[in-house]
Amino acid sequence: MTEHVTFCRICEPTCGTVATVADGTVTEIRPDRDHPITKGFSCPKGLEFVHIQNDSDRLLHPMRRRPDGSFERISWATALEEIGARLRAVRAAHGGGSIGWYLGNPSAFSHSHAIWSGGFVQALGSHHHYSASTQDTASRFAASALLYGNPAVVPMPDVHRTDFLLMIGANPLVSHGSVLSAGNLRPKLNDIVKRGGRVVVVDPRRTETARAYEHVAIRPDGDAWLLLAMLNVIFGENLADEAAIARQAGPIAELRDAARACTPEAAARRTGLEPDVIRTLARDFAAARTAVVYGRTGTCLGRYATLVNVLIDAVNLTTGNLDAVGGAVFGRSPIDVATLASRIGLATYDTYRSRVGNLPEVLGELPAAVMAAEIETPGPGQLRALIVSAGNPVLSTPNGERLSRAMDQLDLQVGIDMYINETHRNADYVLPAATFLERDDLVVPLLDFQLTPFVQWTEAVVPPRGEAREDWRIVTDLARELGFAPVAGPVTRFIGTGRVARAFQRVSGPVARRITPAMLIDGLLRAGRDGDKFGVRRSGLNLKKLRAMPHGKVLAEHVETGVLSKRLAHKDHRVHLDADVIVSELHRIAAEPAEDPAYPLRLIGRRELRSHNSWTHNLPKFRDSERGQRAIVHPKDAADVGVADGDQVRVYSATGVIEVPVELSEDIAQGTISVPHGWGHRGGGWQTANALGGVNVNELASDRPEDLEQVSGMSHLNAIAVRLEPVRVEVPV
Numbered sequence: 001m002t003e004h005v006t007f008c009r010i011c012e013p014t015c016g017t018v019a020t021v022a023d024g025t026v027t028e029i030r031p032d033r034d035h036p037i038t039k040g041f042s043c044p045k046g047l048e049f050v051h052i053q054n055d056s057d058r059l060l061h062p063m064r065r066r067p068d069g070s071f072e073r074i075s076w077a078t079a080l081e082e083i084g085a086r087l088r089a090v091r092a093a094h095g096g097g098s099i100g101w102y103l104g105n106p107s108a109f110s111h112s113h114a115i116w117s118g119g120f121v122q123a124l125g126s127h128h129h130y131s132a133s134t135q136d137t138a139s140r141f142a143a144s145a146l147l148y149g150n151p152a153v154v155p156m157p158d159v160h161r162t163d164f165l166l167m168i169g170a171n172p173l174v175s176h177g178s179v180l181s182a183g184n185l186r187p188k189l190n191d192i193v194k195r196g197g198r199v200v201v202v203d204p205r206r207t208e209t210a211r212a213y214e215h216v217a218i219r220p221d222g223d224a225w226l227l228l229a230m231l232n233v234i235f236g237e238n239l240a241d242e243a244a245i246a247r248q249a250g251p252i253a254e255l256r257d258a259a260r261a262c263t264p265e266a267a268a269r270r271t272g273l274e275p276d277v278i279r280t281l282a283r284d285f286a287a288a289r290t291a292v293v294y295g296r297t298g299t300c301l302g303r304y305a306t307l308v309n310v311l312i313d314a315v316n317l318t319t320g321n322l323d324a325v326g327g328a329v330f331g332r333s334p335i336d337v338a339t340l341a342s343r344i345g346l347a348t349y350d351t352y353r354s355r356v357g358n359l360p361e362v363l364g365e366l367p368a369a370v371m372a373a374e375i376e377t378p379g380p381g382q383l384r385a386l387i388v389s390a391g392n393p394v395l396s397t398p399n400g401e402r403l404s405r406a407m408d409q410l411d412l413q414v415g416i417d418m419y420i421n422e423t424h425r426n427a428d429y430v431l432p433a434a435t436f437l438e439r440d441d442l443v444v445p446l447l448d449f450q451l452t453p454f455v456q457w458t459e460a461v462v463p464p465r466g467e468a469r470e471d472w473r474i475v476t477d478l479a480r481e482l483g484f485a486p487v488a489g490p491v492t493r494f495i496g497t498g499r500v501a502r503a504f505q506r507v508s509g510p511v512a513r514r515i516t517p518a519m520l521i522d523g524l525l526r527a528g529r530d531g532d533k534f535g536v537r538r539s540g541l542n543l544k545k546l547r548a549m550p551h552g553k554v555l556a557e558h559v560e561t562g563v564l565s566k567r568l569a570h571k572d573h574r575v576h577l578d579a580d581v582i583v584s585e586l587h588r589i590a591a592e593p594a595e596d597p598a599y600p601l602r603l604i605g606r607r608e609l610r611s612h613n614s615w616t617h618n619l620p621k622f623r624d625s626e627r628g629q630r631a632i633v634h635p636k637d638a639a640d641v642g643v644a645d646g647d648q649v650r651v652y653s654a655t656g657v658i659e660v661p662v663e664l665s666e667d668i669a670q671g672t673i674s675v676p677h678g679w680g681h682r683g684g685g686w687q688t689a690n691a692l693g694g695v696n697v698n699e700l701a702s703d704r705p706e707d708l709e710q711v712s713g714m715s716h717l718n719a720i721a722v723r724l725e726p727v728r729v730e731v732p733v
C-alpha cells in the first residue's frame with residue numbers, strides 16, 4: 001500500500017488530497033492536511049472521485065459505432081488509422097476549415113489539454129473551435145477585452161483583505177468559488193464578518209451562501225440595472241473616487257450619462273428591489289474602507305452578460321477599488337498566463353466571426369450554440385467533422401436535442417472521454433481518456449486566479465486503467481495522422497521572431513512531436529518571474545525543484561496591487577469604460593422591450609453539492625443520497641397554476657418544454673423558478689446516471705443566433721422566460 005500526495009481537479013480550489021494505492025488501484029482519497037492553501041478541506045465529490053476512477057462503467061478501450069448504434073471494441077491502432085483516414089478525406093474534400101473541436105470544462109484543469117487541442121485546430125486553419133466558455137465565462141472575457149485590451153486579464157475579489165464583498169450571482173458555499181481559486185471559502189467569508197465587514201449576496205434564490213450572510217433577492221437579469229443605479233448614487237452623491245478615475249480610466253462621459261438616467265426608482269421594476277435598498281447598498285459600498293463586487297455565472301449567462309461584467313468592474317474602479325488591497329485584484333502567476341495567451345495568438349477578441357450568425361470569437365473560440373447550425377448550413381466552411389473532448393454539449397449547451405440531431409449529419413464524430421456520454425451516442429468513435437489521477441499535472445489555466453499565489457505539480461498517482469490515454473497524447477496521435485505536431489504552432493509563436501525562432505522552425509516538426517507537457521511547463525516556469533532563468537538565477541524555480549515539494553509552493557503572501565498599467569494592453573494604458581460596444585449596450589438596455597406576458601416566470605439554474613455539471617451522477621453515493629432533479633418554485637407561483645409540492649409540472653419556453661417535479665420554497669423570489677442543468681441522462685456508458693431520471697433543462701434555451709448575447713456569443717441560460725402548467729394525471733376508469 002502506498003500514499004500519494006496529489007490534488008483534486010474537479011473544481012477550482014483544486015484541493016490538496018492524498019490517494020492511497022493498493023495493488024495498482026486507488027482505494028481511497030482523503031484531504032491533504034499539509035496542503036498550504038486548502039489545509040485539509042475537501043468536498044464529497046473530490047473524495048468520492050475514487051468511485052469514478054474505479055467505475056465499472058468507465059470507458060477503457062477505443063470504441064467504434066456499429067450501424068445499429070451499439071459500440072464495438074477496437075484497437076488503438078485501428079482507431080487512429082481509421083479516424084486519420086476519414087479526417088484526411090474530409091480535409092482533402094472540404095479543407096481543414098471543415099474540421100472542428102468542442103473542448104469541455106474539465107480541460108481547464110489540465111496542464112496540456114487546451115494547449116494541445118488549440119494547437120490542433122489552429123494548425124488546420126479552422127475557425128470551428130468551440131468550448132464550454134460560451135456557457136460559462138465568455139462574457140467576462142469579452143468585458144475584459146473591451147476594458148483592458150486583453151480577454152485573459154480578469155480581476156478577482158481580494159477576499160482575504162476586503163471589508164465589503166458584494167457577491168452577485170455566485171454561490172461559493174456550493175460551487176467552491178469560480179474564477180477564484182482560494183481554497184475553503186466559508187471560513188474566509190466568515191472572517192470578513194468577524195473583522196467587522198460585510199458579505200452581501202445578490203441572488204434571486206436564498207442560496208446556501210445567501211443564507212449564511214446578507215441576502216438581496218434580485219429579479220433574474222436585473223443586475224445591469226442594479227449596478228447602473230448604484231453608479232447613479234455613487235456619481236450623483238459625489239461618492240466616487242475621482243482621483244482613481246483620473247488615474248485609471250479613459251473617458252467615462254457616456255457611462256456617467258447612462259448612470260444619471262438609471263435612478264434607483266427607474267431600476268426598481270427590473271430589479272424588484274426597493275429604491276432605498278439600492279441607495280443604501282451603494283452608499284455603504286462606497287463608504288467601506290475597502291470593497292469589491294464579485295460576479296460569477298449568475299452575471300455571465302443573461303441577456304446583458306458582457307455589460308454586467310463591465311459594470312462590475314466600473315463600480316470597483318469608480319470607488320477606488322480596482323487593483324487595490326481589499327478590492328478587485330489581479331493574479332500573480334509564476335507563468336504570465338495572459339501574456340502567454342497573447343503571444344501564442346489566443347488572447348483575441350472579435351478578430352473573426354462565425355459563418356452562421358455573425359458572432360465574434362472570444363479567445364479564439366466561437367459560440368457553441370451555433371454548432372448545430374454550422375453543421376446544418378451548407379456552403380464553404382460547413383462543419384463536417386467534430387471532435388468532442390471532455391465535454392457534453394448535448395446536455396450543456398442550448399437546445400441540445402437539435403445539436404444531437406444535427407450531429408447525425410456529420411461525416412465524422414469523435415469523442416475523447418472517460419465515459420460514453422449523451423453527446424457520444426452519435427459518435428463514430430469514442431477514445432478512452434485518462435483521469436486526472438492518471439496523469440501528471442500543473443493547472444496552468446488557473447494560475448492567474450490563485451488568491452494566494454501558489455503553484456503545485458503532481459505526478460500521476462496510478463497508470464491509466466485499461467487502454468486509457470492522456471488527452472494530450474491522443475491529440476498528438478490524431479495530429480500525427482494529419483502530418484503535424486499540435487504544439488509546433490503555439491511554441492513557434494511563443495518564441496516569436498529572431499534567430500532562435502528560425503532555428504526552431506527548421507526542426508519544429510520532429511522536435512515538437514517530442515515535447516511533453518512536463519517539458520513545456522519546465523520551460524515556462526524557468527522563463528517566468530520566479531524561474532531560474534535556465535540557470536542564470538540559481539535560487540529560482542524549475543520543475544525539478546517543484547517536484548521535490550509535493551504539497552506545492554506558496555509564492556507570496558498576497559497578490560500584488562498597483563499592477564493595472566502593466567496588465568492593460570490598450571495603447572493609452574487606460575481602462576476603456578466608454579468603448580463603442582459598451583456604449584451601444586448601454587443604449588440597448590435603456591430601450592429594453594416590455595416582457596412577454598405569455599411567459600411570466602424567469603428560469604434560473606442551480607448547482608448542488610455532489611452534482612457536477614453532467615458528469616458525477618454515476619457516483620453510487622449520488623444515487624443513494626440525493627433526491628434527484630427538482631424545480632424550486634415559490635408557493636404563490638405554484639398556487640397560481642394549481643400545483644402542489646411534489647407535483648409534476650410542465651415548463652414551457654418559446655423554444656421547448658420539459659417536465660419536472662416541483663419543490664415549493666419561499667427561498668426563491670416570486671416570479672422565479674430554479675432547475676439544475678446536467679440532467680436527462682441517456683448516455684451509452686453511465687448506467688447509474690441513466691437510471692436517475694431527470695430532464696435536460698437546456699431544451700428550454702434558444703440556440704438561435706439572434707437570441708445569443710451578441711457581444712460575446714454567450715448562451716442565454718439564466719433568466720429564460722417560461723410559464724408553468726400542471727401535468728394532469730389521467731385516472732384510468
Ligand SMILES: Nc1nc2c(c(=O)[nH]1)N[C@H]1C(S)=C(S)[C@@H](COP(=O)(O)OP(=O)(O)OC[C@H]3O[C@@H](n4cnc5c(=O)[nH]c(N)nc54)[C@H](O)[C@@H]3O)O[C@H]1N2
Nearest residue numbers: 169170171175178220221296297298607608609611612613
Ligand atoms: N457542486 C458543484 N460545484 C461546481 C459546479 C457544479 O456543477 N457543482 N460547477 C463548477 C463550474 S463549471 C462553475 S462555472 C462554477 C460556477 O460557480 P458559481 O457561479 O458560484 O455557481 P452557481 O451555483 O452557478 O451560482 C450562480 C448563482 O447565480 C444565481 N443567479 C442566476 N441568475 C441570476 C441573475 O440573473 N442575477 C443574479 N444576481 N444571480 C443569478 C443562481 O441562483 C446561483 O445561485 O461552479 C463550479 N463548481
Ligand SMILES: Nc1nc2c(c(=O)[nH]1)N[C@H]1C(S)=C(S)[C@@H](COP(=O)(O)OP(=O)(O)OC[C@H]3O[C@@H](n4cnc5c(=O)[nH]c(N)nc54)[C@H](O)[C@@H]3O)O[C@H]1N2
Nearest residue numbers: 104105106135136390391392396416433605613614615677
Ligand atoms: N442551464 C445551464 N447550463 C449550463 C450551465 C448552467 O449553469 N446552466 N453551466 C455551464 C457551465 S459553467 C459549464 S462549465 C458547462 C459544462 O459543459 P461541458 O464541459 O460541455 O460538460 P460537462 O458536463 O462538464 O462534461 C464533461 C465531460 O468530460 C468528461 N471528463 C472529465 N474529466 C475528463 C478528462 O480529464 N479528460 C477527458 N477527455 N474527459 C473528461 C466527463 O466524463 C464528461 O463527459 O455547462 C454549462 N451549461
Ligand code: SF4
Nearest residue numbers: 008011014015043046
Ligand atoms: S471542492 Fe471538492 S471537487 Fe472541488 S477541488 Fe475541492 S475536493 Fe475537488
Ligand SMILES: [Mo]
Nearest residue numbers: 105132135136
Ligand atoms: Mo463552468
